[in-house]
Amino acid sequence: MSEPSPHPVKRRGRVFRFGAALMTLLAVAGYLVVQYVTGGRSGPGCTVVSGEDDGARYRFTPEQAVNAATIAAVGTGRGMPERAVTIALATALQESGLRNIEHGDRDSLGLFQQRPSQGWGTPRQIMEPAYAAGAFYEHLGKVPGYTRLPLTVAAQRVQRSGYPEAYAKHEPDAKLLAAALTGHAAATLTCRGNPDAAGVQAGPDAVRSALVRDFGRDVLQDAGAEVGGRATPTPSPSSSPSSSSSPSAQDGTRTVTLPVAAGASPVKGGTARQRGWQLAHWAVANASALHIERVSFAGREWTAGTSDPRWRPTGAQSSGETGRTADAVRIVTGQ
Template sequence: MRATVVVGSLTAIGIVTAITAGVMTVVRNDQVADAMQLSTVSCNASLGPATTGPAGSGAADAGRLGEEQRGAVALIISIGKQRGLAPRAWQIAIQAGMTESGLRSLNYGDRDSLGIFQMRPSMGWGTPAEVTNPTYAINKFYDVLLKVPDWENQRPGESAQDVERSAFPDRYHRWESMASHLIAELGQVVNATGCGEGVGNLLPAPTAAAGAAIQFALAQQGKPYQWGAATTQQNSYDCSSLMLQAFRTAGVTLPRTSRQQYRAGALLPVEQAQPGDLLFWAYDETDPATIHHVAMYLGDGKIVEAQQNGVPVHIRAVKWTEGELLDQAVRPGV
């Protein structure tokens, strides 16, 4: 059995090496319009954080990939396109493959795990020769993904976990930004997350100041989170520095921290929030002294935020019933 595995793996590596140049050429030569004609997912406002962006939000990790790894990414994208799958599916597969094997078709793993996705022949994923064949493994991954309920409306790492069933479910999120960057670079999908400055059916900003603040915040998407980020630069943000700088461009001065910003405007019921209003999260929803996060409401059930380490500035959906969200929003400068 081991000999079969080794031969299968060597064959798979040969396949990856042979197809790398051809597949990547095909992917690069696809027209942007062709990619966008797929059933692309909606903005990440409904899917959780995922973003393309500059160095520091995925490009650097992508730049460290070798030929075999980039060949695997190109094949994931190519097969995804052939099957008419949305870029969200490609992203999930890239994150899973990077987490499980570093995007390499391995001939070893935990117990009998093999290949790009560390599929186990003993668990019905296929023979050793099949699961170490990148084309088979990618198609098999997609087959299982498509059976996951609501996979397209989850954060990509969560859907990857639903396929892989790992004992460490949170580890797939690490490669989220890199996967989005690769979709844009190799898949030629402009704004792979669906979240540019146009973000769906957003309400118009009620004031010029709110509109200016929103425009600034949206333009920061993809920039990395940094706790305690300086408010004199725009390379990185934490939650409150993003709000401070957004409103500063609009001529409204906010204090530095989220707890202070809660006192920097008029309070209104959170369900009545308008674009540009600030929403707050607290460890104790009845005690503003425990506020730990702030975000800007965009309308249409969406916010823009600098959330946490490892997650760049992004748009996501918000529900008025979600945990730790305060019942009051704040309208700055009022």
């Protein structure tokens, strides 16, 4: 009898090595997908938690954070209630995953997958998140009793989607985001940020331009915004950000200060404190995009690039709701 051929053993060895390599590759790919979707715990990424101490939280990317903050700012700038912001955020989560995508069904585009052929605007307009959000709110405001309707019904009256029930699954996350980004829930949104990000718009001018882009020109006029202790003129929404400030300058020349006056909140029934937390959370959400290093408000401070990005007490005391201002939001940029 002839001896068994060694070839089956070699083939089994090759199959084993191939299988092991494939499993490793799939594990790495899975890790990268999770990091992209959640924002990652070790890299730039954002988290919003419930203000009710019920353990609810939502993790998302810096890109999603910027878009969510814009949607909320445009809504409150139009005097829309928090419920409207929740509906808008849930809709964008379903339609685009809060990403400003350049493709979709037929000619659908952007955060809300709006169609130029259906009168939502030009492709260029729809790809501007502030414009897209404004168009959504304009249509939502025409829905009778939308604040009392189930979220899926209200969203569907605007979107006319083929899958209207799909909006419902995003309502819990949208509520968390809306509570933070309208300032209703204090110190609930954090981002790990990346103060060393290259190629980003940076400096106080970039922050002011982005504020005007999202909130409108009144955000600086009403707040009496100051940079380095000096009142600054309100920039045009289309003005180009300046990067002339030196990264090595003192914080005073890199700080945008937004005093929050009593009655400043555009949200119905909102307080100055709520307005302050809306602006503070907006700044944190835009930290990576605008090279923001620190944000402080109401005796708390958030710092970019730390292993624990939670809001920390600063020891500063808020002047409360009874003084000329409740507090001031201070945004320190990297340049």
